[in-house]
Amino acid sequence: MKSFSIEELKSIIDQDTGYRLAINDSYTEAKIVGGLASSAGADVTIAINCILVDYNEKAIRLAEKAYQWLKEAIEQKEQPKLRDFVYPEDVICGPEPMRYEDMTLLYWLLNNKQDTDSFEKYVEYEDHYLQNPKMYDKWNIHLTLPTYLDGGYYGRALEIFNKTPGLKPPVDPGRIKNEGGMVYVLAKHYMGQDYTEEQVKSALNGFLNRNVNGWLVNGHSARAARWMKLAYWNPNPGTITPRETILKCYNHLSHIKRPL
Numbered sequence: 001m002k003s004f005s006i007e008e009l010k011s012i013i014d015q016d017t018g019y020r021l022a023i024n025d026s027y028t029e030a031k032i033v034g035g036l037a038s039s040a041g042a043d044v045t046i047a048i049n050c051i052l053v054d055y056n057e058k059a060i061r062l063a064e065k066a067y068q069w070l071k072e073a074i075e076q077k078e079q080p081k082l083r084d085f086v087y088p089e090d091v092i093c094g095p096e097p098m099r100y101e102d103m104t105l106l107y108w109l110l111n112n113k114q115d116t117d118s119f120e121k122y123v124e125y126e127d128h129y130l131q132n133p134k135m136y137d138k139w140n141i142h143l144t145l146p147t148y149l150d151g152g153y154y155g156r157a158l159e160i161f162n163k164t165p166g167l168k169p170p171v172d173p174g175r176i177k178n179e180g181g182m183v184y185v186l187a188k189h190y191m192g193q194d195y196t197e198e199q200v201k202s203a204l205n206g207f208l209n210r211n212v213n214g215w216l217v218n219g220h221s222a223r224a225a226r227w228m229k230l231a232y233w234n235p236n237p238g239t240i241t242p243r244e245t246i247l248k249c250y251n252h253l254s255h256i257k258r259p260l
Contacts, residue, residue: 034080122182182204
């Protein structure tokens with residue numbers, strides 16, 4: 001696998017199709033096609049990328065824009081107006097889980113606080129989504145569980161994990177590669193059911209060492225940010241900012257010196 005590069009990410013952001021396109025995106029055109037939420041979702045990734053390369057003012061501007069667009073899309077129950085587009089019958093709640101998932105990150109980035117209301121709505125809609133047994137695909141669940149954990153829904157995360165075919169508790173916490181397994185260990189620990197503080201710290205550090213580079217190289221910056229928040233962020237005021245939290249990615253990229 002290729003290694004993450006600050007210079008390469010900067011070049012992508014600096015292209016005409018990068019930050020400038022995102023910040024100058026037409027509100028009117030996006031609204032006409034029902035694209036406020038999808039544009040905001042893309043902006044989340046670009047804003048996080050900006051933080052990673054020390055473009056902090058750009059990150060905040062883009063996050064503020066994305067927050068306003070996404071807030072409006074949620075309030076108005078925006079639906080994409082693409083020709084011949086309909087949500088499949090087995091998608092019970094449409095785009096709502098993803099929208100609230102994005103909102104939890106945007107609110108945190110801008111306010112350094114948990115967005116408990118958006119987490120609650122995310123779980124409500126995602127639980128509706130999971131009423132369809134087809135949705136208990138282990139790869140889908142790997143991506144779903146970190147947001148449950150981030151919102152403090154530890155017991156529910158364990159219920160979903162245990163119900164998903166193909167997912168089993170890790171045999172060796174020190175060798176966890178997938179997100180579901182790491183969520184299982186953390187949820188068990190937070191509920192006081194298993195795993196010591198030392199075991200969890202070691203398991204989480206190894207898990208992040210194995211995954212952060214891949215997430216960033218493959219464009220999954222929002223996943224990386226969510227996991228940095230799970231691993232490092234403290235809700236007590238004055239402890240650590242969202243920017244500093246996201247920059248903890250460099251703790252798990254041994255080949256790179258982090259920006260100041």
